[in-house]
Amino acid sequence: MDTNMNILVPIDFREQSLNALNIAIGLAKTLKLKISLLYVHQDKGALTSLFSSEQTALFDEAVLEKLQDLAKINAEKNNVVIDSKLVHHNSVHTAILDYADKNSTEIIVMGRGQKDNDVVIGANTLRILRSSNVPVITVDQNYDLSKIRNILLPLDLSKETRQKVNWAITLAKLFDADIKVISALWSPNNENIVNQLNAQLIQVDNFIKKEGVTCTVDVINSTDDAKTFVPIILKYVESEGDIDLILIMTQQETGFIEFFIGTHASELIRKSTTPVMSIIPHETGQINWGLF
Numbered sequence: 001m002d003t004n005m006n007i008l009v010p011i012d013f014r015e016q017s018l019n020a021l022n023i024a025i026g027l028a029k030t031l032k033l034k035i036s037l038l039y040v041h042q043d044k045g046a047l048t049s050l051f052s053s054e055q056t057a058l059f060d061e062a063v064l065e066k067l068q069d070l071a072k073i074n075a076e077k078n079n080v081v082i083d084s085k086l087v088h089h090n091s092v093h094t095a096i097l098d099y100a101d102k103n104s105t106e107i108i109v110m111g112r113g114q115k116d117n118d119v120v121i122g123a124n125t126l127r128i129l130r131s132s133n134v135p136v137i138t139v140d141q142n143y144d145l146s147k148i149r150n151i152l153l154p155l156d157l158s159k160e161t162r163q164k165v166n167w168a169i170t171l172a173k174l175f176d177a178d179i180k181v182i183s184a185l186w187s188p189n190n191e192n193i194v195n196q197l198n199a200q201l202i203q204v205d206n207f208i209k210k211e212g213v214t215c216t217v218d219v220i221n222s223t224d225d226a227k228t229f230v231p232i233i234l235k236y237v238e239s240e241g242d243i244d245l246i247l248i249m250t251q252q253e254t255g256f257i258e259f260f261i262g263t264h265a266s267e268l269i270r271k272s273t274t275p276v277m278s279i280i281p282h283e284t285g286q287i288n289w290g291l292f
Contacts, residue, residue, distance in 0.1 A: 016111025
């Protein structure tokens with residue numbers, strides 16, 4: 001295994017980014033990865049021109065010292081390797097993506113942004129979700145991911161691909177976790193749709209179990225107040241009480257080159273208190289992950 005492989009945590013010292021660090025520590029212990037803390041000093045901004053180069057240097061020095069202290073304290077406390085870096089860039093999200101691409105990053109763990117607003121995702125988080133070449137785990141609250149009991153795999157079988165199931169299997173094997181598959185049924189009286197859905201879910205269930213992973217499958221009848229799959233997922237997570245990670249794809253099956261966050265994925269990320277791992281699928285359909 002490449003000793004440089006890391007979990008990247010963008011840090012701004014606010015609550016969500018510190019929660020992201022705690023979650024990354026749990027992941028690092030299980031996956032035997034180091035953690036890289038990254039602070040991005042944005043050069044382009046309304047206040048930038050108000051500070052001299054000397055003042056900027058003093059600010060950087062203070063931030064870097066705080067960053068290094070944070071890394072040292074958490075590394076010693078948790079027996080994990082944590083490094084830290086401060087970079088200057090005009091664009092926060094571009095700096096994070098560039099670092100991930102050039103430094104053997106396996107996972108990005110970050111706050112979803114907009115702590116006091118459950119209507120939108122933070123702009124930088126949204127741009128990273130759209131463009132990241134590695135999985136991104138978005139978090140709101142503190143959470144222990146050193147042990148993942150169950151991975152939730154929501155499937156809209158008219159859109160999702162086998163690749164999503166492969167990702168869930170890979171993660172389940174890495175964490176010795178079980179998989180819970182759910183799908184929603186909006187037409188319970190349509191026999192053809194019910195039969196098709198059940199047949200596809202049986203295939204998914206069999207495929208996962210053949211890989212040696214414990215799996216359960218649930219089909220949930222939608223209610224009149226559930227206009228999307230999201231409230232069904234959130235209610236299911238709350239009722240089960242043992243789901244530690246939700247896995248979603250952030251690109252619908254369009255064939256277009258550009259990647260985007262669908263409205264349902266965005267709604268789930270901003271409303272979930274359980275960590276959500278978002279993955280942009282590779283066109284080849286293959287999992288290209290150093291840990292695999």
